[in-house]
Amino acid sequence: MFRLSLKMKLVTLVLCTLIFATLKADPGQASGHSTKEEKGPAILLVTFGTSVESAQASFRNIEKLVRKAFPNTEVRWAYTSGIIRKKLEKEGTMIDSPEMALSRLMDEGYTKVAVQSLHMIPGAEFHEINVNARLFAQMAGGIDKVIVSWPLLVSDETMEKALQGIMTRVVPKQRQADEAIVLMGHGTHHPSDAIYSALMYKAQKMDANLFVGTVEGSPSFEEIKEVLVRKKIRKAYLIPFMTVAGDHAMNDMAGNEPDSWKSQLASVGIESVPVMKGLAEFDAFVGMWIANLKTAMAHLK
Secondary structure, three states: OHHHHHHHHHHHHHHHHHHHHHHHHOHHHHHOHHHOOOEOOEEEEEEOOOOOHHHHHHHHHHHHHHHHHOOOOOEEEEEOOHHHHHHHHHOOOOOOOHHHHHHHHHHOOEOEEEEEEOOOOOOHHHHHHHHHHHHOOOOOOOOOEEEEEOOOOOOHHHHHHHHHHHHHHHOOOOOOOOOEEEEEEOOOOOHHHHHHHHHHHHHHHHOOOEEEEEOOOOOEHHHHHHHHHHOOOOEEEEEEOOOOOOHHHHHHHOOOOOOOHHHHHHOOOOEEEEOOOOHHHOHHHHHHHHHHHHHHHHHOO
């Protein structure tokens, strides 16, 4: 019995050695990747989301231009906002979270995915997407390669290009030089909120009456309002510096409540003209995201 036991131990040791050598030689096989029928690359468009029907014009334009730039490529959507997803679900529309959308792509056999952030700045949501998406490339049987592409504003060049786009494509042609343009950014608790201050600096260099304020960050609307009063501005164009003209644009910027930007300006004698269009309704801005996406897709080849 002792000899048989020893023989079995030797056989087991040999088998373990062979298995280890096989795994070391072909890690793809160990993770299950080699058993997949390769599909892709796929594109996952990720945004905060909106439940405002009119704001969907931005998303329709993004999808149209992305499909034109990447024909015959699978394009999916995901919303980071759980509140928006639940609200839409009650209305009969199902939208995945980024993690669920990636899970579906993985389950369907996609081995390469480019995740395009449709946010304005690389804030908290962008970094969360970046961390979680990369995990899908690390798990056994996961996606072979996942690249998270940059949002809109990531450099001096992109900030200047965005401001030029605002001035040439978004600001109404009838605007006079002594009338203000106030961009409404979202703002964030993340350190990347500093991008809005940098954008304000560049805006002021471009046009002395071009301002950048935020709903939840810096520069604040109070700061902008004080400057407008001091400069004796009588009229201001309010423009959402956001992907969509959704809830913030409709209520915080152009609403009739006393705390909206429009109402607060009216209280100090400044007429407001809201421009109710999200930046993604303009092809030039979508083109900036697509340029980032093209770089990401090139790295998936």
